Amino acid sequence: LSNGCICCTLREDLIESVGKLARSGCFDQIVIESTGISEPMPVAATFEWEFEDGTTLAEAASIDTMVSLVDASTFLTHLRRGKSLASQNIEATPDDDRTVADLLVDQVEFADLILITKTDLVDAAETERVIATVRAMNPRARVVIVTNGVIDPRLVLDAHLYD
Numbered sequence: 001l002s003n004g005c006i007c008c009t010l011r012e013d014l015i016e017s018v019g020k021l022a023r024s025g026c027f028d029q030i031v032i033e034s035t036g037i038s039e040p041m042p043v044a045a046t047f048e049w050e051f052e053d054g055t056t057l058a059e060a061a062s063i064d065t066m067v068s069l070v071d072a073s074t075f076l077t078h079l080r081r082g083k084s085l086a087s088q089n090i091e092a093t094p095d096d097d098r099t100v101a102d103l104l105v106d107q108v109e110f111a112d113l114i115l116i117t118k119t120d121l122v123d124a125a126e127t128e129r130v131i132a133t134v135r136a137m138n139p140r141a142r143v144v145i146v147t148n149g150v151i152d153p154r155l156v157l158d159a160h161l162y163d
Contacts, residue, residue, distance in 0.1 A: 031156075064157070067115060072117065075104065078104055
């Protein structure tokens, strides 16, 4: 899937593609990586949307874990600045009036697992501020510091964190 919003223009493509992959029986896991500007709730809702026959995509491919990455080197700055997505040329649609902060809040609050990245670019105090902010925004999520992009796949696959 490419060139469109996964929760709008690509929703039908997502449903068809994931359904086909899941029904093929060839895969143990399907990982969906959406763009940094997508909102996780509409993507997750796609899996629960009921078709005319009463079935859902979740019956073929259930969501296991919703993961958000937080860049420790820019997160707090983006929250404070309040710049619009449009001013950064990253809006999803021409009428997208969200701010970068709005988007970050949506992504952090909805996540089951939050991976804190780029901690090597900030001092320990800044890392702790980022972690404290993330935990205040989403106290139920598991928060993990990632070093050099290395994570144990078991944190993400078959984690059974999504509810």
